[in-house]
Amino acid sequence: MGALDLDRLWNGDRRAIARAITSVENETPASEGLLRSVFVRTGRAYRIGITGPPGAGKSTITNKLASLYRAARKSVGIIAVDPTSPFSGGALLGDRVRMTDVDLDEEVFIRSMASRGSLGGLSRRTMEAVDVLDAAGKEVILMETVGVGQSELDIAGAADTTVVALVPESGDSIQAMKAGLMEIADVFVLNKADRAGADQAVMAIQMILNFRKHDGWMPDVVKTVASEGAGIDLLAARITEHRAYLERSGGLRLKRRARIEHRVRELIAARLKVDFWTPDRHAQLERRLDDLLELAVSPAQVADELVADFHRTHNGRG
Numbered sequence: 001m002g003a004l005d006l007d008r009l010w011n012g013d014r015r016a017i018a019r020a021i022t023s024v025e026n027e028t029p030a031s032e033g034l035l036r037s038v039f040v041r042t043g044r045a046y047r048i049g050i051t052g053p054p055g056a057g058k059s060t061i062t063n064k065l066a067s068l069y070r071a072a073r074k075s076v077g078i079i080a081v082d083p084t085s086p087f088s089g090g091a092l093l094g095d096r097v098r099m100t101d102v103d104l105d106e107e108v109f110i111r112s113m114a115s116r117g118s119l120g121g122l123s124r125r126t127m128e129a130v131d132v133l134d135a136a137g138k139e140v141i142l143m144e145t146v147g148v149g150q151s152e153l154d155i156a157g158a159a160d161t162t163v164v165a166l167v168p169e170s171g172d173s174i175q176a177m178k179a180g181l182m183e184i185a186d187v188f189v190l191n192k193a194d195r196a197g198a199d200q201a202v203m204a205i206q207m208i209l210n211f212r213k214h215d216g217w218m219p220d221v222v223k224t225v226a227s228e229g230a231g232i233d234l235l236a237a238r239i240t241e242h243r244a245y246l247e248r249s250g251g252l253r254l255k256r257r258a259r260i261e262h263r264v265r266e267l268i269a270a271r272l273k274v275d276f277w278t279p280d281r282h283a284q285l286e287r288r289l290d291d292l293l294e295l296a297v298s299p300a301q302v303a304d305e306l307v308a309d310f311h312r313t314h315n316g317r318g
Contacts (some may be wrong), residue, residue, distance in 0.1 A: 006037060012137045014073065017109050025113070035128055041135035043256070045077070048239060049159030051145045052181065056165040056193040058227040061235070062144045066102045069140045076102070077133030077141040078110045081126055085273045090095050103130075107131060124266055127158060156184035157262055160255060161242045163235070165189040166205070168197040182208055185219050186239045193223035193231065216246050276310055284309065 008016035023031045048065070050058050059080065064078045076191070111185040112128050126143075133141050145155050156162045164185035169192075190202050200220050209219060220238050224231030246252035284306060291297045 006034075006172075009038075009132070009136055010041065012246060014106065016111055017132060017136050017312050018111075020132045021111055022129045024132060027125075035131065038128075038131050038135040040125075043134070045130075045134040045138050045141045046243060047130065047134075047143065047158065047160045049145065049155035049162045049307050050144045050165060051155045051162065051184075052165035052189075053167075056167050056189075058144050058224045061163070061165055061224065061232070062142050063101050064226050064229050064232040065236060066108055066140075066142060068103060068232055070105055070107060074139040075107045075137055076109075077130070077136075077138035078102075078108065078144070079126060079130055079133070079141065080110070080144045081110045082112050082114060091189050109136075109138065115297045124263075124270070130158070157255075157259055160246065160252060161186045161239050163187045163189055163239070165191050165202065167192045168195050168201040170258065182212060186217065186242045187235065188219055188221040189226075189231075189235060190221055190223050191226050194225045198223060215251075216249060217242065217251075276306075278303060281306055281309065301317075 004015055005019065009020055020034060023034055050062050050065075050197055052058055054196060054255070062080070064079060069076050098193065104109060113129060130141055130143065131292060143155065143159060162184050164187075166183045166188065168190065188205055190198060190205070192198075202223065205221050209221075222235045222238055224235060226232065243252070246255065287303065288302045288305070292299065292302060
């Protein structure tokens with residue numbers, strides 16, 4: 001991107017944002033320089049993660065929250081992480097279709113992104129896209145993650161406030177306990193609260209929370225009927241309270257410090273992987289596979305051989 005494009009990006013131009021995110025997603029030659037320019041302009045947006053099991057109404061909650069923030073004249077970015085197509089590598093669900101309240105608003109930028117097989121549901125490219133939105137002046141960034149149990153848990157590291165959405169009728173309070181969602185939620189939403197069993201579900205979640213260790217913040221359970229906008233104002237108020245708590249306690253800085261550390265470690269791991277798996281080392285592994293199948297050698301021994309070869313090669317360069 002040229003200087004003019006960057007100026008447009010810093011001013012929040014939608015086309016410039018779209019082009020920048022596409023460059024990041026496609027890992028174009030210009031993307032590394034772009035991300036360096038972007039990073040120094042981040043840190044102003046508040047990042048909210050919205051996750052939970054399929055069918056909990058996450059897209060609707062995201063849509064209604066975005067509308068509420070726009071009513072407060074805040075610029076909003078939305079990243080909706082969809083399952084990756086095994087054939088095309090693209091996003092399948094197209095959450096934009098479900099966000100009709102804000103889709104045409106010039107101060108809202110919506111992007112569906114593929115999880116690209118990331119175990120945490122958020123690929124590195126997703127987090128870099130969030131940085132682009134931050135640098136472009138978005139004040140609130142909503143990250144809606146694919147809801148498949150364990151796979152969305154790294155949203156807690158990516159977001160400043162994590163919202164977990166559940167519904168009454170499918171035993172989600174127990175599912176959440178099993179999936180570890182109870183550990184990551186800063187605010188719970190019991191959506192579709194006009195259905196039978198809502199009050200019992202809230203009590204079940206609160207009971208589970210009583211057995212969880214707390215660091216000074218006790219997650220609340222907010223009842224919503226997101227399709228009607230009911231309870232969204234209360235959810236936004238709880239998010240604001242959590243932000244105030246983090247700023248007061250120093251937790252926001254700690255969260256962002258941990259997030260940056262994780263990003264650096266992830267980048268190093270990716271680069272070392274590229275350096276490690278040379279054609280020769282791939283061939284070396286191939287030659288040992290029959291020995292492994294015959295149980296003549298253990299996976300740990302083969303791994304040691306490959307790592308030793310890596311060190312010999314790189315020490316030789318020194």
